[in-house]
Amino acid sequence: MSAIDVALKIFRQLEPEDIKILHAVETQTKQYQYIPEERISPKTKLPPSEVQYRLPNLTKNHLLQHQTKPYKGYHLTTSGYDCLALNAHVKANILEAIGKPLGVGKEADVYDALTPTNQQVAIKFHRLGRTSFQQTKRKRNYTQQYTYTPNWHQQSTLAAKKEYKALKLLQPYNVTAPKPIHHSRHTLVMTLINGAPLNLYPKIPHPQKILNEILNNVKKTYHKANIIHADLSPYNILIQQDLHILIIDWPQYVPTNHPNAQQLLKRDLKNILDFFKRKEEIKLTLKEALNYVRET
Ligand SMILES: Nc1ncnc2c1ncn2[C@@H]1O[C@H](COP(=O)(O)OP(=O)(O)OP(=O)(O)O)[C@@H](O)[C@H]1O
Ligand SMILES: [Mg+2]
CATH class of the missing domain: 3.30.200.20 (Phosphorylase Kinase; domain 1)
Incomplete structure (x- = not known):
């Protein structure tokens, strides 16, 4: 079972007290690798006996991991963090x-x-x-x-x-x-996007149009949002049913004034151009693509 499967299996059964305990553990993760048991209940404002009764269940359900030596302590598992995040999304409606x-x-x-x-x-x-x-x-x-x-x-x-x-x-x-x-x-x-990544298409429909749309979006990203994707590849471009594209997977973006910005922009464009050249024999050079993206 994956971490999220473990979290989902138990999430609906968690009571507010359980969430309080997980949260009390989370708030102390910077101080301890394993949070000492006696440090947990004061942060929950629950009676220590209640916490003591719930901790083994949370451990059994793989939301916490515990050690007994050199002291009794607990930390959150991946599924434990997943539950806290799910709870925040549910609470926020x-x-x-x-x-x-x-x-x-x-x-x-x-x-x-x-x-x-x-x-x-x-x-x-x-x-x-x-x-x-x-x-x-x-x-x-x-x-x-x-x-x-x-x-x-x-x-x-x-x-x-x-x-x-x-x-x-x-x-x-x-x-x-x-x-x-x-x-x-x-x-x-x-x-949610209903679409499939570019790399999964055996043949790209209207490849020139799709390439133009990608470049146009890279240009808008560069000049208007002032950032560069920095992990652009056919895997991170989804084609929707209407044949319009969407660019996903942005955590590696850099601002355009980043020291490596130009290098990353080149790499992004090269990944896309190489793909269209190999697959569809569209021969736009990196220089041409860069000029298009950079020109205002
Ligand atoms: N908003 C979305 N709507 C629909 N599907 C999505 C969305 N975001 C991501 N996906 C799907 O999840 C996959 C992985 O997403 P993403 O590229 O953002 O993550 P990743 O960091 O590359 O993860 P991985 O290591 O799994 O490749 C995508 O290839 C896509 O199929
Ligand atoms: Mg990705």
């Missing part, structure tokens, strides 16, 4: 239910979801620092087991915040990207 995976990869898991007004949205769980995984065979089920670097949560939270900020910066200029809706911790809720 943004999320009602999570549906199926839209993309599960190395650095993020993206799911479709429903708002309380039945609007379909996408939720992205950043998973930076998910270093390795192995498949373990359990009866007939395959489960993926991941290991995380110690500061994965911090890295993932920064990535989610940065991506949210990028989507906010782009919105006023109609750069075709998902619209940001809400963010909490390592997660981000945005509009």
